[in-house]
Amino acid sequence: MKKSFTYILAFLTGLLPGFFLVFNFMFSDVISLYERGFSFLVVVVAYLILGVAFGLIGHDNGWKPGIWLSLPAIIFALAYSVNEAGTIATNLLYAAAAIGAAVTGAGLGAKFSRKRKQ
Numbered sequence: 001m002k003k004s005f006t007y008i009l010a011f012l013t014g015l016l017p018g019f020f021l022v023f024n025f026m027f028s029d030v031i032s033l034y035e036r037g038f039s040f041l042v043v044v045v046a047y048l049i050l051g052v053a054f055g056l057i058g059h060d061n062g063w064k065p066g067i068w069l070s071l072p073a074i075i076f077a078l079a080y081s082v083n084e085a086g087t088i089a090t091n092l093l094y095a096a097a098a099i100g101a102a103v104t105g106a107g108l109g110a111k112f113s114r115k116r117k118q
Helices: 003-027 033-057 064-083 085-117
Strands: none
Touching (some): 003 033, 003 064, 003 085, 064 085
16 A cells, blocks of 8 residues: 555544544543543553554554554644643643554554565
8 A cells, every 4th residue: 555545544544533532531521540541541542453453554654654643633632732731741641642552553563464474
Protein backbone atom coordinates (compact mmCIF):
# COMPACT_ATOMS: atom_id res chain seq x y z
CA MET A 1 0.00 0.00 0.00
CA LYS A 2 1.30 3.48 -0.78
CA LYS A 3 2.86 5.27 2.17
CA SER A 4 0.91 8.48 1.72
CA PHE A 5 -2.40 6.61 1.56
CA THR A 6 -1.52 4.72 4.75
CA TYR A 7 -0.68 7.97 6.53
CA ILE A 8 -3.89 9.69 5.39
CA LEU A 9 -5.96 6.67 6.39
CA ALA A 10 -4.22 6.56 9.78
CA PHE A 11 -4.91 10.26 10.37
CA LEU A 12 -8.58 9.93 9.40
CA THR A 13 -8.98 6.82 11.55
CA GLY A 14 -7.29 8.64 14.45
CA LEU A 15 -10.03 11.28 14.40
CA LEU A 16 -12.51 8.82 15.93
CA PRO A 17 -10.58 7.74 19.04
CA GLY A 18 -9.06 11.21 19.25
CA PHE A 19 -12.46 12.80 19.62
CA PHE A 20 -14.56 10.09 21.24
CA LEU A 21 -11.93 8.83 23.68
CA VAL A 22 -9.18 11.37 24.30
CA PHE A 23 -11.22 14.56 23.99
CA ASN A 24 -14.17 13.02 25.82
CA PHE A 25 -12.01 11.87 28.72
CA MET A 26 -10.30 15.27 28.95
CA PHE A 27 -13.63 17.09 28.84
CA SER A 28 -15.47 14.82 31.29
CA ASP A 29 -15.41 15.49 34.98
CA VAL A 30 -13.63 12.59 36.59
CA ILE A 31 -14.40 12.10 40.25
CA SER A 32 -11.85 9.54 41.33
CA LEU A 33 -8.29 8.60 40.56
CA TYR A 34 -9.54 5.11 39.62
CA GLU A 35 -11.75 6.54 36.87
CA ARG A 36 -8.88 8.65 35.52
CA GLY A 37 -6.59 5.63 35.52
CA PHE A 38 -9.21 3.55 33.72
CA SER A 39 -9.61 6.26 31.08
CA PHE A 40 -5.84 6.24 30.43
CA LEU A 41 -5.96 2.45 30.11
CA VAL A 42 -8.77 2.68 27.55
CA VAL A 43 -6.80 5.21 25.50
CA VAL A 44 -3.64 3.09 25.58
CA VAL A 45 -5.44 -0.12 24.60
CA ALA A 46 -7.41 1.54 21.78
CA TYR A 47 -4.34 3.17 20.25
CA LEU A 48 -2.25 0.04 20.72
CA ILE A 49 -4.80 -2.06 18.82
CA LEU A 50 -5.14 0.52 16.05
CA GLY A 51 -1.37 0.90 15.88
CA VAL A 52 -0.91 -2.85 15.42
CA ALA A 53 -3.53 -2.82 12.66
CA PHE A 54 -1.74 -0.03 10.80
CA GLY A 55 1.60 -1.72 11.37
CA LEU A 56 0.24 -4.84 9.71
CA ILE A 57 -1.22 -2.86 6.81
CA GLY A 58 1.80 -0.68 6.17
CA HIS A 59 4.60 -2.98 7.29
CA ASP A 60 7.13 -1.10 5.13
CA ASN A 61 6.43 2.10 7.08
CA GLY A 62 7.34 0.67 10.49
CA TRP A 63 6.26 2.85 13.40
CA LYS A 64 5.49 5.98 11.33
CA PRO A 65 1.72 5.35 10.90
CA GLY A 66 1.48 5.51 14.69
CA ILE A 67 2.43 9.17 14.62
CA TRP A 68 -0.25 9.95 12.05
CA LEU A 69 -2.77 7.86 13.98
CA SER A 70 -2.17 9.80 17.20
CA LEU A 71 -1.89 13.24 15.60
CA PRO A 72 -5.62 14.07 16.01
CA ALA A 73 -5.41 13.23 19.73
CA ILE A 74 -2.43 15.55 20.09
CA ILE A 75 -4.28 18.32 18.25
CA PHE A 76 -7.37 17.87 20.43
CA ALA A 77 -5.24 17.88 23.60
CA LEU A 78 -3.44 21.06 22.61
CA ALA A 79 -6.63 22.80 21.50
CA TYR A 80 -8.41 21.91 24.74
CA SER A 81 -5.41 23.07 26.78
CA VAL A 82 -5.80 26.56 25.33
CA ASN A 83 -9.32 26.81 26.77
CA GLU A 84 -8.66 24.98 30.03
CA ALA A 85 -5.19 25.98 31.19
CA GLY A 86 -5.57 24.16 34.50
CA THR A 87 -5.64 20.78 32.80
CA ILE A 88 -2.50 21.07 30.66
CA ALA A 89 -0.60 18.32 32.48
CA THR A 90 -3.46 15.84 32.20
CA ASN A 91 -4.02 16.70 28.54
CA LEU A 92 -0.36 16.20 27.75
CA LEU A 93 -0.46 12.83 29.49
CA TYR A 94 -3.37 11.77 27.28
CA ALA A 95 -1.45 12.92 24.19
CA ALA A 96 1.66 11.05 25.35
CA ALA A 97 -0.36 7.92 26.04
CA ALA A 98 -1.92 8.09 22.58
CA ILE A 99 1.34 8.62 20.70
CA GLY A 100 3.27 6.11 22.77
CA ALA A 101 0.71 3.35 22.35
CA ALA A 102 0.13 4.06 18.64
CA VAL A 103 3.83 4.10 17.77
CA THR A 104 4.52 0.99 19.84
CA GLY A 105 1.59 -0.84 18.28
CA ALA A 106 2.56 0.15 14.73
CA GLY A 107 6.13 -0.98 15.34
CA LEU A 108 4.98 -4.32 16.73
CA GLY A 109 2.52 -4.83 13.89
CA ALA A 110 5.16 -4.05 11.26
CA LYS A 111 7.64 -6.38 12.90
CA PHE A 112 5.07 -9.19 13.09
CA SER A 113 4.06 -8.63 9.46
CA ARG A 114 7.66 -8.80 8.23
CA LYS A 115 8.30 -12.02 10.15
CA ARG A 116 5.13 -13.56 8.78
CA LYS A 117 6.08 -12.80 5.16
CA GLN A 118 9.52 -14.43 5.41
